[in-house]
Amino acid sequence: MRRSVFVAGRGALSGFGRGLAALVTGVFAGETALQERVRTHAYEVATDVVGEFPPGTLPDDVAENDLPRRSAEAAAEEAFAEAGGPDRRRIGLVYATTKADMSGICGPGEGLASPMFVARQLTADLGLGGRPSAVSVACASGVVGIAVAARRIAAGEVDRMLVVASDVINEFILRGFSGMGALDPHRCRPFDAARRGVSLGDGAGAIVLTSDERESIGIRVSGYAGANDACHVTGPDYEGLGIGLAARRAIEHAGLQPTDIDLLHLHATGTRANDKTEAIGLGNVWRDHADRTPPAFGSKSQTGHTLGAAGVLESLLAIAALERRQVPRNVGLMDNDCDPRLDLPTSPRKLERARHALKVASGFGGVQGAAVFSR
């Protein structure tokens, strides 16, 4: 018998600024934080726009290499505040990121892109007494991190866990994606026929999980699962096999049927291959219930792709959609050329029923993650 896992607190830093409210308000208003590059303007890459933290999000003297740690810390503090200031001596950490601190890779610092290095720092900074862990599964890191933490609570090992995910764009990441031809020169347009790639963004998200329903904000992590395309290390399976498998498994893990899902937060990067195969793979999940496919949205055209942080930030948006009983519009989508079975609203959609939200994520290495949040 596995214990239930509830959400007790949330925190976020994004291109919309500091705080979950800024992120949720911006996304549900249909705004975008993708702006002309400022902090990263010196890097020669094939795009003009990114979703950088705006000035004032963190103190101006924080170095770029230290932003993953500082933004994670700020997001965690916000989450702890919402959780009512729990006893941190009994809380464990799962830190999720792609590369974290690269100060020793691209400069004379100590950070050798080891997520555990930052996890140790965060444990000390935040005064956590539990064991830290660090996961790095590319852009699926956040969702996988939630699963790793939830599994520990469900198993009865701990009563509370903090999941923090952060990634900040730098020259290494921007030029890597640019060199692969994966960046849209302008704001990304997931699922649109004119899409040309991804836009990147800074991000940090935090979730406090608890076994105690009385500490909950009214949201339960009801299911989580993963899969691998086992097809190609950077490209998706042509039929979205992995993402469909992860979605089905998470729904089953939650004890639900596909028709129970009321809304879907997508990975939706804006690359031609991702969006096409994601639509097919998820469309197949509701193959036998075409008239009951839940409305789906992505938010990378608003925040940029925040890489390892995306899974947590976007899970927070899925939860916000449940709370607001509304799916925001898919910003940048005008002409959908992907599998039409995926229901992609181009204007805000009120939900008659808002009980279960599914969040999916994909990462290099064929990694797929999915989580179900329930009210």
Add this chain to the structure above:
Amino acid sequence: MNPHATVLACATVDDVGIFGSTGVRALWRDLDDDAPGTGRTMKAVFDKADATFRRIDLPARALVLACAAAGIERALDQDQRNRTAICIETGIGSLKTDLDFAASLGDECVHAGIFPYSLTSTSLGEVALRYKLRGPTISMSTDAASHGESLREGLRMLGSGDVEHVLVGAVDCLAEPAHGIAAGTRAVVVLLARPRPGVDGLATANWPPEDPTCGKDPWRAFVTMAR
């Protein structure tokens, strides 16, 4: 929680050679190769063609060879492999790739071909696609005080009933010293199954010590078993 699991197979790749519970014992000096192998290694040791092996990063090569030496394809049928999880830990991760890519930032064109391998999950993906392992995939970052994280996570996944089989292990691979870290290769993979009546396997895997001061290497027993 103190779950345990049945060890179905294990293998190790280090600076001496490739050793697996299938009986594979190939020494680099006999192969006239260095760890973790070259384009001819898969053919020479396993009589198996692998056209892209020479292009993949060092941790992925070590893991792919270890999985071949463990006989993953013989231990599980395809239906089982479709649901088998991968959970591998690493300390220095893709440090060599990171340094190589960072060095190319000074060039007009960056070395985009190696950029995906700066993510440790890509190395795990090379294992997944070769052995068609379609369960959850988790790459964990560890340090000296957290060795055995992937073993613990694998045991949790089995104990909670989330999967029936999981490939756990550890990999670190550096061709030459960097940032004070010695060069060397060590990959360990262990295929675990949820205990079932009638399936004895090679041994039982237990929860590794969590006290970092005890000085026990949670992978040592599996390395010994593979050798």
